[in-house]
Amino acid sequence: MKSPVTVEKLTARDLRLAPAPSFFEAIENVKSVQVITPSLGFKVINARGFANTTNVRFAQLVDGIDNQAPHIGGPIGNALGSSDLDIASVEIVPGTAAALYGLNAINGLANFSTKSPFTSEGLSLQQKTGVNHLGDASSPAKLYSETSLRYARALGTRWAFKLNGTYTRGYDWIANDQTDLFPQGNATAGLPGGPANPAYDPVNGYGNESSNRSTLSLGGKSYAVARTGYLEKDVVDYRLRNLKADAAVHFRPHARTELAYTYRVAELDNVYQRSNRFRLQDYVLQQHALAFTTPTVQARAYLTRESTGRSYNLRSMAENLDRSYKPDAQWNRDYTAAWNAAVQAGQSVADAHATARAAADAGRLQPGTAAFRQKLRELQDINNWDQGAALRVRADLLHAEAQADLGRALRNHLLPRLPAFLDLRAGLDHRTYVIVPDGNYFINPNPKKDQFSNLTYSKTGGFVQAGARVWHDAVRLTATLRADKNDYFRLRLNPRFTAVVSPTPRHNFRLSYQSGYRFPSLFEGFSNVNSGQVKRIGGLRVMSDGVFENSYLRSSIDAFNAAVTAAVNANTSSASAAEKRRLAIENNKGLLRRNPYSYLRPEQIRSLEVGYKAALLPQGRLLLDVDFYYNRYRDFIAQVEAYVPKTNNPDSAAIYLSNRATQNRYRLWTSSQTQVYNYGGSAGLRYELRGGYLAGANVTYARLDRAESGDGLEDGFNTPRWMYNLNLGNENAYRGLGFGINYRWQASYYSQTFLVTGTVPAYATLDAQLSYHLTKPNVRLKVGATNLLNRYYESFLGGPSVGGLYYAAVSYGLN
Incomplete structure (x- = not known):
């Protein structure tokens, strides 16, 4: 009382x-x-x-x-x-x-x-x-x-x-929410969200998140395309x-x-x-x-x-199940070849994407099969999230x-x-x-x-x-x-x-x-793990020295790349795809924002x-x-995702940030301003x-x-x-x-x-x-x-x- x-x-x-x-x-x-x-x-x-x-x-x-x-x-x-x-x-x-x-x-x-x-x-x-x-x-x-x-x-x-x-x-x-987290991913190319979206990312699906997407040039347009991934119920007991x-x-x-x-x-x-x-x-x-x-x-x-x-x-498990039968680069090549062949055969764009996915997924491990269960057990014991899923x-x-x-x-x-x-x-x-x-x-x-x-x-x-x-x-x-x-x-x-x-x-x-x-907890201060080609590191300076100063916010990079894709898809000139992309990058680089956050404080x-x-x-x-x-x-201690371009020339940052292969990706623990x-x-x-x-x-x-x-x-x-x-x-x-x-x-x-x-x-x-x-x-x-x-x-x-x-x-x- x-x-x-x-x-x-x-x-x-x-x-x-x-x-x-x-x-x-x-x-x-x-x-x-x-x-x-x-x-x-x-x-x-x-x-x-x-x-x-x-x-x-x-x-x-x-x-x-x-x-x-x-x-x-x-x-x-x-x-x-x-x-x-x-x-x-x-x-x-x-x-x-x-x-x-x-x-x-x-x-x-x-x-x-x-x-x-x-x-x-x-x-x-x-x-x-x-x-x-x-x-x-x-x-x-x-x-x-x-x-x-x-x-x-x-x-x-x-x-x-x-x-x-x-x-x-x-x-x-x-957990089986299949709502698409990226419904506008191909809106500028005329494709809706949902399962027909080439970049479909269901809430409780893994292996098809942003780090599992690529931008493919198909028929003169840019499409965001994700690996197929697996539903949560497929990869968890x-x-x-x-x-x-x-x-x-x-x-x-x-x-x-x-x-x-x-x-x-x-x-x-x-x-x-x-x-x-x-x-x-x-x-x-x-x-x-x-x-x-x-x-x-x-x-x-x-x-x-x-x-x-x-x-x-679960996310690393799904990603590496997909990559265990075919790496991303090969999957993208197979998808592109199948898409081009389908369009040449008279299929609509949407049908061509479905055909391309089926072709690229040939050999993919199917949930419930003995081979799938065996691979799941193998990945469960690989303590590297770029290759396995073990904690x-x-x-x-x-x-x-x-x-x-x-x-x-x-x-x-x-x-x-x-x-x-x-x-x-x-x-x-x-x-x-x-x-x-x-x-x-x-x-x-x-x-x-x-x-x-x-x-x-x-x-x-x-x-x-x-x-x-x-x-x-x-x-x-x-x-x-x-x-x-x-x-x-x-x-x-x-x-x-x-x-x-x-x-x-x-x-x-x-x-x-x-x-x-x-x-900061141990996890917030000292984590050091690769997850989905994004490295999550603790926010203490001893763990992340130099990253905050040289990175750009992922939110701004996403907005920049979405604007680049929209500009490429809207460009009806006779210029080559490479030239269209160069112009789009130059015109939209102002959307990129340097990381304003810094090292952890209590x-x-x-x-x-x-x-x-x-x-x-x-x-x-x-x-x-x-x-x-x-x-x-x-x-407030929270997370921010920020990427570092693989260049020391700030004038080239936009070019490097338009390509996943030319940037280092980080998820950082930081303190809110x-x-x-x-x-x-x-x-x-x-x-x-x-x-x-x-x-x-x-x-x-x-x-x-x-x-x-x-x-x-x-x-x-x-x-x-x-x-x-x-x-x-x-x-x-x-x-x-x-x-x-x-x-x-x-x-x-x-x-x-x-x-x-x-x-x-x-x-x-x-x-x-x-x-x-x-x-x-x-x-x-x-x-x-x-x-x-x-x-x-x-x-x-x-x-x-x-x-x-x-x-x-x-x-x-x-x-």
């Missing part, structure tokens, strides 16, 4: 009432939270805007321990997290929490608290069985299964242990698997002092999305954690290890932190007269990432070391906080200052000031101002938040929570009715206010303006029978990503569950459905189509 910032919480009761199949899915219905679904087993949590499929701005913790995959910089859903049997509660802080946590949590964080083996003992079992893909044109119905076990025991008053294991199997949601387990030993030498060691491990097969979509296969995460807790001190140290196993990039990364995260309640310590030992209304705290933390370079995805850029020697990247930080409770605890004030020093960047300071005014215990007004920094947010929380009606049965925030972001302002708010009601009924409603509003400096926002806001939830439930409506219903709606929104840009349609989902609790034995039965009406939707463009999941669960021994 008196938190100085907005905090949302799911209690054990909330989780039992939720119609979602797991606690992690239930988070989607929390006020202020936006969740996107790249996969059935991989949901991404975000708050207050700027969402993407790898959300490195939102931290996800289990018992205060970060469970991200180190090289990604964010978690893979709940792959390494707690099971439903072991979860005690969920707390979510929407908005920046960097001043205290320092975990790049500038959009917020979620902390999953697990059950203590001292207080929750015994054996618990749970089996969920379900079905999805009902009514799916892309797949028949598929089974879903999740089996969980938990065993905990206290050995006297000092020792306790617990064991958890979960095995999930299913069939992933399918949609079978989903997640096997995870954890074991913990707890020791209490004294009643209020505890030392705990936890080991977590997860192996998964899943679909994952970043700029491209990936198949994670035999992917392994491990974590060793040590936690020490007293009333005065909290300390943690942990090591997270990541191995990507036999994972692969082979090994990375470690080492973290240590400690916080101390200095006020309590001073009063207990040195200054017993220190006023009780003063609160003094301090904390320190250190984090080091260690990458084992693979020569494809990561190298060591230090010129004094071998490129295959381990790459390290570290940050050290700490905070001090002073607080006071005055006027009989009616006003609480805190001031916090955090300092962080990251490799490659100077020291950064984050202040935070908060106030909570409580004229009565039931009415609480809060105000906070804080800033936060996000430092992202920064400044946030002002006000809120009100009240417990109304007798016994506080009606809980009201309202918040409003206004944020200013600076130095734009200052961005966004604002929003949320309101929630929770009403405890008679008879154990619990009703709730919440609404969330988020809006991009403006972007100053006019260079355009590179990283999309990707957030619906409005979202709301309505829910009603009762654990024991009649003789052990309970139910839970949730209706969720979100508005359409404009989505801007490197894969696809456009409008995500509005959608609504209805989730429901019925439960029955037998007290002897302690068994809970539950049947439910998410997206009960089975109305398929996409939570973001380029992602899968999500339908209904219908399930039944049997749980024994829940406590």
